[in-house]
Amino acid sequence: MSFLPKPKLHHPKLPTNALGYTRRDYEGAISTLCAGCGHDSISAAIIQACFELDIEPHRVAKMSGIGCSSKTPDYFLGASHGFNSVHGRMPSVLTGANLANRELLYLGVSGDGDSASIGFGQFAHSIRRGVNMTYIVENNGVYGLTKGQFSATSDKGSKAKKGTVNTDEAIDLIGIALQLGATYVARSFSGDKDQLVPLIKGAMRHDGPAFIDCISPCVAFNNHEGSTKSYDFVREHNEAMNRLDVITGRAPITADYAPGEVREVEQHDGSILRLRKLHAEYDPTDRVAAMNHLHERKAAGEIVTGLLFIDPDPRDLHANLGTVARPLNRLGDAALVPGAAALEAINAGLR
Amino acid sequence: MRDPVTAVNDFVVKFANVNGSGSASANQLFAKAILRMGIPIASRNIFPSNIQGLPTWFEVRVSGEGHLGRRGGVDLMVAMNPQTWERDVAEIDPGGYLFYDSTRPMPQSRFREDIHVIGVPLTEMCNAAYTEARQRQLLKNIMYVGALSALLQIDPAVVETLLSEQYKGKEKLAKPNRDAFEMGRDWALANLPCPIGLTLERADKVGDRIYVDGNSAAGLGAVYGGATVCAWYPITPSTSLAEGFERYAKKFRTDPDGRKRYAIVQAEDELASIGVVIGAAWNGARAFTATSGPGISLMQEFVGLSYFAEIPSVIFDVQRAGPSTGMPTRTQQSDVLAAAYASHGDTKHIVLFPEDPHECFAFGADAFDLADRLQQPVFVLLDLDIGMNDWLCEPFAWDDSRRMDRGKVMTAEELEAGRVFGRYLDADGDGIPYRTYPGTHPSKGAFFTRGTSRDRFAKYTEVGAAYVDNMQRLLQKFETAKSLVPHPVLRQAKEPTRTGVIYYGSSSAAMKEALAALEAEGIHVDALRIRAFPFHQDVEAFVAAHDQVFVVEQNRDAQLRTLLMNECSIAPQQLIPVLHYDGTPITARFIRAAIGDKVLAQILPFAGAAAE
Numbered sequence: 015m016s017f018l019p020k021p022k023l024h025h026p027k028l029p030t031n032a033l034g035y036t037r038r039d040y041e042g043a044i045s046t047l048c049a050g051c052g053h054d055s056i057s058a059a060i061i062q063a064c065f066e067l068d069i070e071p072h073r074v075a076k077m078s079g080i081g082c083s084s085k086t087p088d089y090f091l092g093a094s095h096g097f098n099s100v101h102g103r104m105p106s107v108l109t110g111a112n113l114a115n116r117e118l119l120y121l122g123v124s125g126d127g128d129s130a131s132i133g134f135g136q137f138a139h140s141i142r143r144g145v146n147m148t149y150i151v152e153n154n155g156v157y158g159l160t161k162g163q164f165s166a167t168s169d170k171g172s173k174a175k176k177g178t179v180n181t182d183e184a185i186d187l188i189g190i191a192l193q194l195g196a197t198y199v200a201r202s203f204s205g206d207k208d209q210l211v212p213l214i215k216g217a218m219r220h221d222g223p224a225f226i227d228c229i230s231p232c233v234a235f236n237n238h239e240g241s242t243k244s245y246d247f248v249r250e251h252n253e254a255m256n257r258l259d260v261i262t263g264r265a266p267i268t269a270d271y272a273p274g275e276v277r278e279v280e281q282h283d284g285s286i287l288r289l290r291k292l293h294a295e296y297d298p299t300d301r302v303a304a305m306n307h308l309h310e311r312k313a314a315g316e317i318v319t320g321l322l323f324i325d326p327d328p329r330d331l332h333a334n335l336g337t338v339a340r341p342l343n344r345l346g347d348a349a350l351v352p353g354a355a356a357l358e359a360i361n362a363g364l365r
Numbered sequence: 366m367r368d369p370v371t372a373v374n375d376f377v378v379k380f381a382n383v384n385g386s387g388s389a390s391a392n393q394l395f396a397k398a399i400l401r402m403g404i405p406i407a408s409r410n411i412f413p414s415n416i417q418g419l420p421t422w423f424e425v426r427v428s429g430e431g432h433l434g435r436r437g438g439v440d441l442m443v444a445m446n447p448q449t450w451e452r453d454v455a456e457i458d459p460g461g462y463l464f465y466d467s468t469r470p471m472p473q474s475r476f477r478e479d480i481h482v483i484g485v486p487l488t489e490m491c492n493a494a495y496t497e498a499r500q501r502q503l504l505k506n507i508m509y510v511g512a513l514s515a516l517l518q519i520d521p522a523v524v525e526t527l528l529s530e531q532y533k534g535k536e537k538l539a540k541p542n543r544d545a546f547e548m549g550r551d552w553a554l555a556n557l558p559c560p561i562g563l564t565l566e567r568a569d570k571v572g573d574r575i576y577v578d579g580n581s582a583a584g585l586g587a588v589y590g591g592a593t594v595c596a597w598y599p600i601t602p603s604t605s606l607a608e609g610f611e612r613y614a615k616k617f618r619t620d621p622d623g624r625k626r627y628a629i630v631q632a633e634d635e636l637a638s639i640g641v642v643i644g645a646a647w648n649g650a651r652a653f654t655a656t657s658g659p660g661i662s663l664m665q666e667f668v669g670l671s672y673f674a675e676i677p678s679v680i681f682d683v684q685r686a687g688p689s690t691g692m693p694t695r696t697q698q699s700d701v702l703a704a705a706y707a708s709h710g711d712t713k714h715i716v717l718f719p720e721d722p723h724e725c726f727a728f729g730a731d732a733f734d735l736a737d738r739l740q741q742p743v744f745v746l747l748d749l750d751i752g753m754n755d756w757l758c759e760p761f762a763w764d765d766s767r768r769m770d771r772g773k774v775m776t777a778e779e780l781e782a783g784r785v786f787g788r789y790l791d792a793d794g795d796g797i798p799y800r801t802y803p804g805t806h807p808s809k810g811a812f813f814t815r816g817t818s819r820d821r822f823a824k825y826t827e828v829g830a831a832y833v834d835n836m837q838r839l840l841q842k843f844e845t846a847k848s849l850v851p852h853p854v855l856r857q858a859k860e861p862t863r864t865g866v867i868y869y870g871s872s873s874a875a876m877k878e879a880l881a882a883l884e885a886e887g888i889h890v891d892a893l894r895i896r897a898f899p900f901h902q903d904v905e906a907f908v909a910a911h912d913q914v915f916v917v918e919q920n921r922d923a924q925l926r927t928l929l930m931n932e933c934s935i936a937p938q939q940l941i942p943v944l945h946y947d948g949t950p951i952t953a954r955f956i957r958a959a960i961g962d963k964v965l966a967q968i969l970p971f972a973g974a975a976a977e
Contacts, residue, residue: 070807071807072803072804072805072806072807072808072811073804075648075803075804077644087813088813088825092811093807093808093811094803094811095801095802095803095804095811095812095813095814096811096812096813096814097644097647097813097814097815098813098814098815098816098817099640099643099644099670099814099816100640100666100667100670100816103636103637103640103667105637105640106596106632106636106637106638106639106640106641106644107640107641107643107644107647108644109630109637109640109641109644110594110596110640110641110642110643110644110645110646110647110648110650110652111644111645111647111648111803112644113593113594113628113630113641113644113645113650114593114594114644114645114646114647114648114649114650114652115648115649115650115802115803115804117804118648118803118804135633135634135637136633136636136637136640139632139633139637143630331630332628335625335628335629335630336623336624336625337624337625337626337627337628338620338624338625338626339624342593342594342626342627342628342645342650343593343645343648343649343650343802344649345591345593345626346769347591347768347769349618349626350588350591350593350618350626350769351588351589351591351763351767351769352588352589352613352617353763353765354762354763354764354765356617357589357761357762357763358760360585360761361573361575361760361761364575364576364577364760365400365571365573365574365575365576
């Protein structure tokens with residue numbers, strides 16, 4: 015929702031990627047969110063990730079629901095089609111879009127109200143159906159546009175700006191995504207771009223339901239003492255499991271790592287996820303262990319971040335449905351309409 | 366005792382069965398056998414919201430004249446359900462027949478004096494012939510068809526052919542069915558006076574017509590209409606529409622390697638169903654959902670998005686009796702207003718009203734061209750009566766030179782050539798803007814789709830003038846739609862008249878019969894069958910050309926009449942509602958009485974008073 019034109023000028027020596035695009039080619043309209051909003055950092059991370067992955071912007075479809083987070087697709091990838099749908103229903107719209115054309119990249123951006131409350135069902139079902147997408151929840155634990163009500167991801171005991179203490183149990187979207195079969199599950203923090211950018215890159219190169227819960231403090235309504243989604247609180251309690259590098263060429267390991275410190279996972283599309291372990295015992299390919307670990311660390315008061323689970327060889331909805339390789343939206347009359355002779359045979363069978 | 370009813374090729378047989386007892390295929394055999402003898406029938410299932418155990422009825426109206434609406438009344442009751450004995454016996458017309466399983470003797474008090482009772486010891490015969498319980502139950506049904514064939518003079522060779530077709534290559538199944546049929550037939554011939562007063566005579570009144578249900582027809586229409594994405598949530602009475610699509614798509618759209626040129630998602634609810642449809646259509650696929658009234662209520666918000674963001678969507682609504690859960694297995698035309706004005710804010714949608722399975726197929730395909738051309742929701746309003754019953758109708762037709770009309774879609778070449786693209790810009794003066802599919806061009810033609818207000822170039826705006834400009838264009842688009850949707854069909858009375866009737870959808874068959882009956886009484890009525898909303902200008906002209914116009918509907922509140930008054934500025938007193946809404950299909954007798962009595966009362970003002 016931008017009212018100001020953005021200047022097109024940029025520095026002549028701005029670096030370009032393999033497509034010849036600069037970072038500016040991945041930008042969108044000027045953000046109208048509050049200064050310091052975590053969501054703007056996530057938009058910047060998406061821009062960076064797409065630039066680094068040499069993605070053609072018009073091959074991305076940006077989908078969102080309603081809310082502060084859902085406004086952000088206007089602020090990145092201006093050359094992409096975007097769809098700001100209705101509250102909590104981005105997952106179904108994205109699912110339909112994906113069915114129509116399996117060749118585009120689908121980036122769903124949502125918030126905690128959008129995905130954990132009104133759209134909890136659609137979030138859950140899109141994950142369990144295995145839709146090939148990158149689904150980012152910009153999670154601030156609060157309703158921003160309506161000025162500060164608790165959301166369903168607000169932690170029990172977290173304090174609102176006006177002093178009310180939340181008494182309801184929080185929904186952990188990561189836990190739900192893991193349980194329902196997401197094949198790429200990560201949590202990050204909008205204040206840690208170094209961690210976030212590779213996580214988005216890995217998700218966009220993943221051929222299945224990739225879910226990122228990104229804690230993104232709301233500077234206007236949820237960044238105070240007593241909130242568990244403030245910049246200070248998240249920094250203090252952030253416990254990263256690993257550091258990720260996404261390698262799209264076949265680059266050998268060059269950095270010096272102690273033996274056992276690095277694990278490489280090759281994704282279906284050939285990209286390599288290089289994980290530098292920060293917790294020696296954590297195995298991100300073990301779904302059950304990941305779920306257990308999350309519960310344990312949560313009980314200990316930590317916010318676990320990093321790439322929490324990866325299935326490098328996922329199946330997606332199209333594989334489950336057995337659809338043709340050619341996008342359905344490109345099939346013409348010959349492929350779709352059986353014709354008059356076939357209809358006459360049907361008529362004959364109905365007499 | 367009353368004289369027995371006698372009739373040739375003109376009577377009603379009703380089967381009272383228990384849900385889940387396997388009677389459906391036997392009843393179907395009975396119905397098809399009559400059709401194959403060249404005699405038109407109208408058949409209806411009357412069933413509860415239940416899978417097993419509750420009563421269910423199958424009604425066959427045999428009509429050599431070709432009347433396909435429900436007649437009302439029963440000439441022969443095949444009473445196979447002890448639970449409903451009392452009401453089934455009570456429903457038989459005086460002089461009619463009761464066919465029952467006489468294995469257990471019944472006291473005389475359970476019968477009626479003014480009907481003719483035909484007992485066949487079906488259970489006894491089955492128990493003697495078969496040992497397996499399920500077989501006893503299933504073949505008992507075929508056995509009564511055998512007995513009826515003798516009583517009504519159904520040609521046994523026709524039944525033999527039907528059984529051979531049904532069990533082609535499965536001789537093991539065909540034989541017991543054939544034997545059971547013969548057993549019932551032979552017993553009746555040996556022990557009963559055959560035929561009874563109701564008889565069938567071969568005729569040539571069926572022609573090349575087909576016998577099919579509207580839901581299958583609409584599902585097939587969606588295949589021919591080029592739909593590739595179907596998202597739905599199970600709900601009676603629409604479920605068999607999505608299943609019909611799946612059956613035909615599987616047959617016609619499976620590649621040699623087994624991969625499918627279609628995608629079907631059984632969604633978690635109706636909201637997700639319409640969401641998937643909108644997402645797919647936004648991305649250039651033809652997509653639809655099938656639902657009933659409660660689903661329409663749930664989809665309201667999304668329908669508004671489809672209207673305002675101008676995304677094609679096709680919604681098949683197989684109407685049932687509302688409000689709320691209402692009577693889920695009974696028919697009504699009560700979603701007319703809910704569809705026409707679906708969603709909050711100012712909205713209007715395309716609504717199509719097919720009269721039978723033939724039009725379910727035709728409109729099922731046309732809906733996708735209309736949705737793409739007009740870039741908005743298109744509702745196809747079936748009802749349970751058309752959707753779930755087999756109807757005799759004209760064969761499906763298709764012109765091989767026809768191509769999908771994808772509407773105004775700007776291509777990469779056009780964008781490259783410098784054509785101005787404004788997503789909500791009325792470039793052609795018909796209110797319909799151009800759209801682009803996502804991923805079309807690297808730097809041109811991308812836009813942000815939203816349910817919020819925007820200008821002609823899809824930029825967000827809350828400027829009043831820009832909002833009004835857009836809303837006015839949507840109205841203009843609706844004007845354009847009037848000439849594109851199926852036009853009304855006029856049936857002029859034999860003599861000039863100032864009385865008219867407007868009707869639509871499944872009331873058509875009963876209406877046709879009622880008009881003939883009225884005409885026979887010297888009451889002449891011009892009739893206009895409305896096939897779509899927005900209303901074509903012919904509708905207004907028709908009303909203007911008559912002093913009074915009856916509006917026949919199957920709902921309580923005269924919904925189409927409301928729509929006519931509202932959209933065409935017609936004075937309420939000019940439109941007289943004729944409303945049938947008890948959940949059963951409307952009958953010719955009902956319409957004839959409603960219109961005939963009113964007209965006669967006007968001609969002879971004292972006739973009505975004298976009768977009271």
